[in-house]
Amino acid sequence: MAFIFYDTETTGIDRHFDQILQFAAIRTDEEFNEIDRIERRCRLRPFAIPAPGALAVTGVSIEQCLNATHPTYYEMVSELQSALSEWSPSVFAGWNTIRFDEELFRQALYQNLYPPFLTNTNGNARADILTLAQAVALDLPDALIVPRNPRGRPSFKLDQLAPANGFAHENAHDAIADVEATIFIARLLRERAPEHWSNLMRFANKRSTIAFLQTEPFVVATEAYFGKLSQYALAPIGSNPDIDSEFYCLDITNDPVSLGSLSDAALRALLLRSPKPVRRIKANQSPSLKSWEEIDSFSGLDVDELLDRAEALQRDEDLKNRLLQTALELASVEYEQIHIEQQIYGGFPSKADQQLMDRFHRAPWTEREAVVAQFGDPRLRELGRRLLGEHAHDICSTEVRDYFQTLLHARLTGSGSDVPWRTIAKAREELEEASQTHPQASAILEGFERYLDGLEERVASGC
Structure with a gap:
């Protein structure tokens, strides 16, 4: 391949x-x-x-x-x-x-x-x-x-x-x-x-990774966090019922026998510890894995002890279910996906919308606004209007032009809200820091400051 x-x-x-x-x-x-x-x-x-x-x-x-x-x-x-x-x-x-x-x-x-x-x-x-x-x-x-x-x-x-x-x-x-x-x-x-190269190629494929995780008693995963490398001996406890590529595993340097008697509150507190005793493996993201058969011992435990722990975990269905449900609850506590960019994983377009996407790209700009209006997915309608405002500003409707002007103002200024993107004000703060950390790039940064001045003039004149 x-x-x-x-x-x-x-x-x-x-x-x-x-x-x-x-x-x-x-x-x-x-x-x-x-x-x-x-x-x-x-x-x-x-x-x-x-x-x-x-x-x-x-x-x-x-x-x-x-x-x-x-x-x-x-x-x-x-x-x-x-x-x-x-x-x-x-x-x-x-x-x-x-x-x-x-x-x-x-x-x-x-x-x-x-x-x-x-x-x-x-x-x-x-x-x-x-x-x-x-x-x-x-x-x-x-x-x-x-x-x-x-x-x-x-x-x-x-x-x-x-x-x-x-x-x-x-x-x-x-x-x-x-x-x-x-x-x-x-x-x-x-x-x-x-x-290692063979493992990389094997786990580049989602289905191969899932099959591996479903058949191995435990695996060894390599992870990096802020430059610190760590390895974990992980035994599977279950997958996300809504996302089949997400597997949850217990770090079996924690003895599962001792976990079964914990209350729900104690189990939740355990899962909040660092390093996390329950870890998520995304099978569709080429995880760095190897088989338990490639090691002799791990973290002071020999392979036989690790296999015993993995088998004990598999026998305790109640513990596996409690660990999985607690991990899923903790993982669901995420920021609200308000803005269109944050909604990328909000579902697949319908077949009708997929056909309209193809038609949009084949049509001349003069006909694309009519295509955008037919999208059933509101994300696609908004993204389409952005493209129209950016590429067909002079020929699109007043409604689309007004929408695009509002978008420009909000993106450049934040419109008085604490927004997740880089506004003019945030860029000025970053510019001050960059001037200290990158003195060799003074010409580039001076040009950038003039650019921000120009953006502020545009905002003052209504974009």
Whole structure:
């Protein structure tokens, strides 16, 4: 199966409200020989404000973000959707892509009225080379040179790890250079840690991961939290009845026999402890797993003791049910998904709406407002109106133009509310901090300040 290694450069790190500015991908065969590549940049959307720190790190000026010779966001995403669909089926892989780039790319597809799950449907699979590197660093420390940060912790930043292992990473934070660095590390890890590579490929597939979790008495998972690597011996207790790819497991360094007598309140308190004794594995996110058969002992417990604990857990249906229900209740306590970007996982479009999405992209702009009006899903209607206001402002209805002006004002100012996106005021606060932490980027940051001044003038004149 072919690989599609990809990377993005974005306006910031918010997976809902920031925007991709550059996308690069290289398609390879199974031996990492390049077959094709694509690299695209786009313009900043009129209601998106970049993080000044992101511009300072990447060396991209606000003038480059606004360059009228670049395609619009919609035009870039449309081209990427077409190209990547033609390259499918493949394994989509990258560096921290599943936690970050994947979410930004899904937002890009969703906000431009394309099905957002391109990378894990129609035979495609997903793998993250970062999680592979982290697991190898723990299990086979001689296989990979891992630099240390100023606090002495392992640093898995690609621009540091790739050069430490022999890659000439001269254009770090450029998307295509980061893709090339990722392929270099992937090739190195496959050569030096073939069993780990085999596991990565196995668990890039959701169904394979589910089958593994359903048949193993316990598994060993590698996780990273704020740069700290940890491994857990996990025995399954059940899956989310609403999301079949979410499995909940007990860390069996906690003896299940001693948990059965706990009250519901005590069990809840236990699950709130850190590190969490019940952990969630997302089978569709290429988790870093290995079989219990690959270890001799874990955390001072030999394999026989761990197997006994896993078997005791499986026999205690009442404990498993209590653990699962408590974990599900705690996981459901999340922020309210008010804004359209936060509703990306709010259900799949109907078949009728899917047909309308196709018609929208095929129609000229003069006919697209009529298509948008027919959407049954209110999310699609709102996203469609945004695209109309952005691309067909002069020919769309007064209602759509008024909507878009209101959107612009709310996005740039917050309209007096505490909002989750970057407003002009928030950007000025970030600019002050970036000026202290990135003095080498003074020219870029001065240009960004002038850009904010211009936005304030636009707001004062009614956008």
